[in-house]
Amino acid sequence: HKPGxxxxxxxxxxxxxxxxxxxxxxxxxxLKDSRVSAFTMTDIDAMGMRDLMHEAIRIATSGTQGFHVSYSPQVTEFAGWEAGSGGITVRETHQAMEAIALSGGLLSMDVSGLTSGLEPRIAIDTVNFVMSAFGKRIL
Structure with missing residues (x-):
């Protein structure tokens, strides 16, 4: 704790x-020894993405001014793409991003795993996820 x-x-x-x-x-x-909260795919299956995201946002915003989201397309299971195999569905990903936007607490976001070799359809969906997180709505 040096000054400055x-x-x-x-x-x-x-x-x-x-x-x-x-x-x-x-x-x-x-992870178990840390104070970090980790929700597995099993937790998503049991709680549903809506309730899980409400809990995740509650934890992230407890005593804070807001939160940062880090997203990688590899967490999402895109049809025919091995990297996302076993991950969150496309709809669940949108649902998570929509919950983030509705919370009003998003301060910043980073997206990793975007490379020149990424399939265009996955890049397009990733951009749509980011826009959802920042509040883009259908109506």
Whole structure:
């Protein structure tokens, strides 16, 4: 705690992982020992994306000014795309992004995994997910 030193801006109890599909034993142990909340695909199946996102947003915004979202297309199961195999459905991804927008707490967002080799249909859907998170609506 030197004067002028950077102080942590992120509290583990506000970090939420949604759609966890795999964790090796060491990773699982670290997550269980941390104060990070992790919702697996099993949790999504049991709770439904709507209720799970309400809980995730509640955790992320508890005592904060808002939250950041990090998204990778690999979390979404696109038909015929191996990288997303076993992931959140396209509809569930939109539902999560719509919940993020409705919460009014989104401060920033990053998208990883966008490469020049990414199939155009996946890139287009990813852009649509991002627009949903920032409030784009059908009507």
């Amino acid at each position: 030193a950077l102080q942590p801006q992120l509290s583990p109890e506000n970090v939420v992982i949604v759609g966890l599909r795999h964790a090796d034993p060491a990773e699982a142990r670290v």
